[in-house]
Amino acid sequence: MFLENPRPLRVEEVHEFAQSKVPQLGIATVYRNLKLLIGEGEIVEVPVPELGTLYERAGIDHHHHFYCRRCRKLFDFPGCPIDESKLAPPGFSVDSHELFLFGVCYRCNDE
Amino acid sequence: MFLENPRPLRVEEVHEFAQSKVPQLGIATVYRNLKLLIGEGEIVEVPVPELGTLYERAGIDHHHHFYCRRCRKLFDFPGCPIDESKLAPPGFSVDSHELFLFGVCYRCNDE
DNA sequence: ATATGTGCAAACTCTTTGCATGGAG
DNA sequence: CTCCATGCAAAGAGTTTGCACATAT
Numbered sequence: 435m436f437l438e439n440p441r442p443l444r445v446e447e448v449h450e451f452a453q454s455k456v457p458q459l460g461i462a463t464v465y466r467n468l469k470l471l472i473g474e475g476e477i478v479e480v481p482v483p484e485l486g487t488l489y490e491r492a493g494i495d496h497h498h499h500f501y502c503r504r505c506r507k508l509f510d511f512p513g514c515p516i517d518e519s520k521l522a523p524p525g526f527s528v529d530s531h532e533l534f535l536f537g538v539c540y541r542c543n544d545e
Numbered sequence: 546m547f548l549e550n551p552r553p554l555r556v557e558e559v560h561e562f563a564q565s566k567v568p569q570l571g572i573a574t575v576y577r578n579l580k581l582l583i584g585e586g587e588i589v590e591v592p593v594p595e596l597g598t599l600y601e602r603a604g605i606d607h608h609h610h611f612y613c614r615r616c617r618k619l620f621d622f623p624g625c626p627i628d629e630s631k632l633a634p635p636g637f638s639v640d641s642h643e644l645f646l647f648g649v650c651y652r653c654n655d656e
Numbered sequence: 657a658t659a660t661g662t663g664c665a666a667a668c669t670c671t672t673t674g675c676a677t678g679g680a681g
Numbered sequence: 682c683t684c685c686a687t688g689c690a691a692a693g694a695g696t697t698t699g700c701a702c703a704t705a706t
Contacts, residue, residue, distance in 0.1 A: 445695085460663050465696065467661095481594035483643060486695075500637055511634045516626065516644070523622045525651025526611055532594060533627070534643045540636025556670085571688050576671060578686095597670075 442480040442488035442499065442508045482508060482534065498532070502539035509539060553591040553599035553610065553619045593619060593645065609643070613650035620650060 443451075449464045468489055471477045480488040480499065488508055500509045514533070522528045554562075560575045579600055582588045591599040591610065599619055611620045625644070633639045 458663080461695095462664080462697080463662055466698095469697095483592035483594050500634065500639070502637075503640075509634075509637075511632075511637075515628070515632060518646075521622075521626060521646060522648070523611065523620075523651075525654060526613075526620075526622075526646075526648060527654060528611070528646045528648040529614075530647045532645045532647075535629075535632060535637075535639045536641045536643075537633070537637060537639040540634075543636060543638060569688080572670095573672080573689080574687055577673095580672090 439491070441510055442482075442490040444486075444488050448489065480508070498534065500535040500537065500539065502542055503536060504538050504542035507539065511535070550602070552621055553593075553601035555596075555599050559600065591619070609645065611646040611648065611650065613653055614647060615649050615653040618650065622646070 445461070445464060445468070448468065449459070449461055452459050452464060468477070471489075472479065475492055477489050478492045480490055482488060482499065482501065485501065485508070490510070494510065495512065496514055497510050497512050498514060500511050501507075502509065516531055516533060518528045518531060521531070556572070556575060556579070559579065560570070560572055563570050563575060579588065582600075583590065586603055588600050589603045591601055593599060593610065593612065596612065596619070601621070605621065606623065607625055608621050608623050609625060611622050612618075613620065627642055627644060629639045629642060632642070
């Protein structure tokens with residue numbers, strides 16, 4: 435399912451999707467298999483402020499995330515406007531960064 | 546205490562600080578008073594991926610946060626390299642953003 | 657028969673809430 | 682005496698773990 439899905443999913447979304455195939459499947463199994471897939475390098479965690487941890491397939495090029503306040507979905511957006519070397523305050527060394535955009539997505543803007 | 550403190554604090558840090566003045570003070574009181582101070586506009590929440598919610602004094606100019614992986618403290622860094630208008634993917638409208646830097650702080654770099 | 661994956665329930669963490677109390681005015 | 686902030690404990694939400702069972706090999 436992560437292969438088909440271009441955006442990070444919440445645990446509940448994964449659970450619902452999984453239940454559409456195996457109706458009685460429990461939430462514990464979802465968590466267990468998410469951890470397994472992470473161990474295998476198939477997916478990665480996407481920790482988001484206020485939203486908690488979502489999951490998306492691994493190996494996507496460096497990118498960031500957009501959160502739609504209306505449909506409450508998280509979208510990938512490609513590319514990155516950040517130059518880490520110019521960001522480090524004096525004395526600090528930066529090894530990674532996360533950028534989150536908040537707003538309304540193309541689909542919700544159309545309605 | 547938030548007036549003296551230039552960086553966001555975890556609930557536990559607030560609790561420890563408060564206990565240094567009122568030793569038996571409980572965690573529920575800390576949460577209650579944080580909510581109160583937010584309502585009064587004295588402090589704001591700072592939700593951080595993987596760290597949960599921290600708190601800092603309100604009214605600081607637009608800025609972002611740096612997380613030191615070594616001492617596990619969150620620092621403010623002033624200014625902002627983001628131009629929202631250039632970031633919105635086509636069809637998306639952006640109304641705010643959050644940027645987090647991860648690395649080692651000036652103090653830990655000195656050791 | 658053995659091993660693996662699952663459901664279920666309990667445990668754990670973080671946060672919030674209800675209730676009774678104790679001190680301040 | 683009346684209020685209100687507090688401690689304590691219980692309750693929730695999200696996540697993890699132990700255990701027993703079913704299924705496949």
